[in-house]
Amino acid sequence: MLAYIVRRVLQFIPVALLTSVIIFVGVRLAPGDPAELLAGPDPSPQVVAAIREKLGLDQSIPLQFVLWLKGLATGDLGRSMVNGLPVSELLVQRLGATFELAIAALILSLLAGGALGIAAGMRPNSLLDRLISALTALGLSLPLFWTGILMIMFFAVQLRWFPVAGQAPLSAGPLAVLASLALPATTIAIGNAPVIARFLRNEIVEMRRSDHVRTAYAKGLPSHVIVRDYVVRNSLIPVLTVAGIILGHLIGGSAVVEIVFSWPGIGQLLVTALSNRDYSVVEGAMIVAVGAFLLANLLVDIGYGLLDPRIRSSYDK
C-alpha cells in the first residue's frame, strides 16, 4: 500500500510543477505590463522602471519563476495590484466562502443524486429508470448560469423566499446563512447530482448482476438485506470518489455560479481580477483552484487504493 501511495505522490509532483509553469508563463503572456498598470496614468519611464525593479520584473524569466516558487512555498504570493492587500490574505478570505458553497452543493448533490441513482438502479429499464434518465440528461444540459438566473427570478424576485444574491455572514444566524446558500448550492447541485445519479445507477446495475449478490440470493438472504449490505453499500464506495473529484472541481469551477449570485468566492475573485488585470491575484486564484483539483484527484486515487485492493495490486505488478 505504501508503495502505491509513494508512486502516486511521485506522479503528482511533476504534474503540479508543470501546471505551475503553465500558470506562471500564461500570466506573463497576458496583455498589459503590470508595472505600467501600477504606475497609473502617464507615468515617467523612471517610475515604471522603479516599480519593475521592486516587483522583480527586471530579472530573467527563469529566475523570476524560481523566486515565485519560493514565494509560493512560503505562502507569499505578492500583493494585489489593485488594492495592495497580500494575495494570500485575499485567497484565505475567499476560500472560506467557496468551501461553504462547495460543501453545501456537494451534500445536496449526494442526497439527490444518491436517491435518484438508487431508485433507477434498482429497476433498470423501467419507466422510473427512463424518467430519471431523462431528468439527469436535462440536468446535465442546463447551463448553470441560466439555472442560477432562473432560480433568482422565481425564488428570490417573484416569491421572495430567498435573498437575491450575496453571502450572509455567520453573525446573521444559521437561518440567514442557509437562506443565502440555498439558491447557489441548489444551482450547482442541479448540474452535479445527475453525474452522481448516473454513476450510482450503473454501479448498482452491475453490482446486482455480480456473483456475490447471486450467491447471497442463493443462500436465502432476505432481499432488503442484500440490497442494503451487498448492493448499495458496495456501490457507494466508488461514489465517494466521484464526490471527491466533484469537490475538487467546485473550488474553481463554480466561478460562473459565484458570479451569478455575487458569492464572494475564489471564482468570483478570479474573474474580477482578470477584468482588472490584477495578475498577481489571478495567479494566486488559479494556483488555489488547480491545486485543489489536483489534490482532490490525488486523495481520491489514494482513497480508492485504500478501499479497493485490486487497484493497489495493479500498481504492484
Add this chain to the structure above:
Amino acid sequence: MTSEAVLSRTTKAAASPDFVFWAAALVLAGLVVLASVAPILPMPSYSAMSTARLASPNPAHWFGTDQFGRDLLVRVLFGLRTSLWIGALGVTASTVLGTAVGLIAGYTGGWLDTVCMRALDSLLAFPSLLLAIGVAAILGPGAVSTALALGIVGVPQMARIVRAGTLSESQMQYVEAARSVGTKTGSILLRHILPNVLHLISVQMVMFFVVAVLTEASLSFLGLGIQVPVPSLGSMLKEARDYVGTAPWFVVAPGAALTLSVLALNIFADGLRTHAGSRS
C-alpha cells in the same frame, strides 16, 4: 482505476430508446438549419433597435424584445448561430491538434510520447472552464480567440484517445506489413492508422461539441468570449440578468435555446457512443 477512469464511466446514460436518439438528431438538424438560414430569413437585423423596449412576446416580436428594443427571436437565432459556429471551430481546432499529437506520440513512443503525455496531463489538471478562462484572457476577447481557447481545452482528451487507438493499431499486422515494404511513417500514420481510429475521433468530436458550446456560453456570460454587438446566447444572458424582475422572457429565450441545443447534442452524443461501443 484512476479518477479519470472513474469519471469516464459516470456520464453513461441508461440506454435510451431509438426514437429518442432520432428525435434528438431531428431537433439538432432543425437547429442547425435555422441557424444557417437565419441571415436570409425575412427578419429585421439582429442589431436593429426600436422604441418597443423590453416588450413582452407579441405577434410582432414572438420572443419579445430586449432593453434596446431588438427582436429577441432574431437575436436568439443569431446567438444559436454563434454558439454552433464557435463550437464547431473549437472542435475542429482540438481535433486537428489532438489527432496530430496523439498519432505522433502513440506511434513514435519513447521520450517524445512521455513528454507529450505529461504536458497533456498538466493541461488536464485544469478544470476545463478555468483553462478556457485563462486562455481566453491571454488571447483577448473575440470569436477567433474564443474558438482557439475551446480548441486548447479539447486537445488533451482528443490526443489521449487518438494515442490509445494508435498504440493498439500500430501492433497490428497491416501496420507491420506497411512498414516492412518501406512505407514512409507519415503515410503509415495518415493512410493506415488514421482511418482505423476515425470512429474514436468522431465520437469524441460530438462529445466535445457539447462541452464547447457550453463553455463558449459561459465565457461570453463572463464577458471573456464573444463581444457585443454580435449576439451570443451567453452574452445575451449576461445582459438579461439585470431584467429578471421586469422582463422574464428576456431571460427565458436565450437560455431555453441554449439548453435545447445542449440537450439534443447530449442525447445524440450518448446514442453515438452506445452505438460505437457496441461496434467495437
